[in-house]
Amino acid sequence: MTTSFLTYLEAKRTVDDSALDRRVLDQFTSALSSRGEPVRVVELGVGVGAMLSRLIEWDVLPPRVSYRGVDIDPSCIVRARERVPERLESAGYTVGAPRSVCDETVADGVPKATTFVAQSSPSSDGGTATDIEITLEVADAFTLEDDADAVIAAAFLDIVDLESALAAIESLLAPDGLCYAPITYNGSTAFTPRDPLDETIETQYHHHMDEVRPAGGSRAGSAVLESVADRPWSLLAAGGGDWVVSPTAGGYPHREQAVVSHVLETMADALAAVSSNDLSAASRIPEERRRRWFERRRTQLEAGTLGYVAHNLDVVARVP
Ligand SMILES: C[S@@+](CC[C@H](N)C(=O)[O-])C[C@H]1O[C@@H](n2cnc3c(N)ncnc32)[C@H](O)[C@@H]1O
Numbered sequence: 057m058t059t060s061f062l063t064y065l066e067a068k069r070t071v072d073d074s075a076l077d078r079r080v081l082d083q084f085t086s087a088l089s090s091r092g093e094p095v096r097v098v099e100l101g102v103g104v105g106a107m108l109s110r111l112i113e114w115d116v117l118p119p120r121v122s123y124r125g126v127d128i129d130p131s132c133i134v135r136a137r138e139r140v141p142e143r144l145e146s147a148g149y150t151v152g153a154p155r156s157v158c159d160e161t162v163a164d165g166v167p168k169a170t171t172f173v174a175q176s177s178p179s180s181d182g183g184t185a186t187d188i189e190i191t192l193e194v195a196d197a198f199t200l201e202d203d204a205d206a207v208i209a210a211a212f213l214d215i216v217d218l219e220s221a222l223a224a225i226e227s228l229l230a231p232d233g234l235c236y237a238p239i240t241y242n243g244s245t246a247f248t249p250r251d252p253l254d255e256t257i258e259t260q261y262h263h264h265m266d267e268v269r270p271a272g273g274s275r276a277g278s279a280v281l282e283s284v285a286d287r288p289w290s291l292l293a294a295g296g297g298d299w300v301v302s303p304t305a306g307g308y309p310h311r312e313q314a315v316v317s318h319v320l321e322t323m324a325d326a327l328a329a330v331s332s333n334d335l336s337a338a339s340r341i342p343e344e345r346r347r348r349w350f351e352r353r354r355t356q357l358e359a360g361t362l363g364y365v366a367h368n369l370d371v372v373a374r375v376p
Pocket residue numbers: 065100101102103104106107126127128129132195196197198209210211212215216
């Protein structure tokens with residue numbers, strides 16, 4: 057994966073922090089805390105470990121957890137192995153040395169799976185000590201085996217085949233296990249200031265997600281709700297996990313300009329791969345007009361005047 061993708065994953069952490077629906081998260085963590093400890097969590101598409109670090113920093117996991125984060129991309133796991141311990145140490149955790157779980161390596165000699173322990177002492181105000189064993193592993197979510205209390209799939213179900221992913225999640229979960237799927241894209245990408253070409257650009261972007269990209273979909277969030285209803289799963293909560301990046305007089309918060317930049321370039325690549333023959337007459341635009349739309353948006357981004365809003369859904373459900 058490119059450096060810019062890793063930069064994007066790191067930069068979007070604060071966008072996700074604001075986006076996550078706290079009611080859905082509360083449902084997930086309170087259901088998780090009623091399970092016997094140590095609680096086993098598997099995260100699919102863990103990226104650079106942002107969700108894992110967040111849940112620990114926000115102190116919403118049970119005190120004793122065994123957390124297995126997997127990603128198919130070795131460069132994500134290499135970066136997660138650097139970033140997660142850094143962040144947990146900054147949050148006051150004592151982080152043990154990592155060790156390889158097995159002798160297996162993947163590309164460039166990267167260990168397939170490493171594990172370390174993060175611990176915190178009881179706080180003076182009566183808080184409990186925590187003991188979290190974290191395994192970061194290069195693996196395909198679709199070939200895993202586990203017996204987990206919870207599977208987390210953040211910003212993941214919109215880029216993979218949904219039915220296969222839900223079947224994989226079901227097979228990874230113990231009876232009554234939980235599936236937490238926040239930040240699943242659901243059909244809207246908007247920019248400010250508005251531009252007359254926005255609607256056509258968005259239609260083409262969604263066409264790419266639905267018809268050109270090998271998997272995923274532009275309405276994956278709604279599709280998750282439908283699929284959960286079609287299965288013998290119980291929906292515990294659902295809510296909006298919308299991304300909002302708004303420049304202020306002081307510029308973009310944190311590193312969020314990089315998020316909008318990555319989204320724009322992803323859209324530019326996507327639209328370049330769409331054949332206008334496959335679009336309705338109303339959705340076609342001359343290449344030159346499309347190129348100028350991207351130029352306008354990049355100029356606004358540089359000037360700190362481009363806002364970005366994407367609609368996502370957060371869902372938590374329980375399997376039988
Ligand atoms: C959009 S990113 C989200 C990363 C992270 N969950 C986050 O929210 O920051 C999707 C991640 O899924 C990973 N991924 C895609 N297909 C996968 C698969 N079959 N198995 C495991 N990981 C996969 C990608 O490498 C990428 O890191």
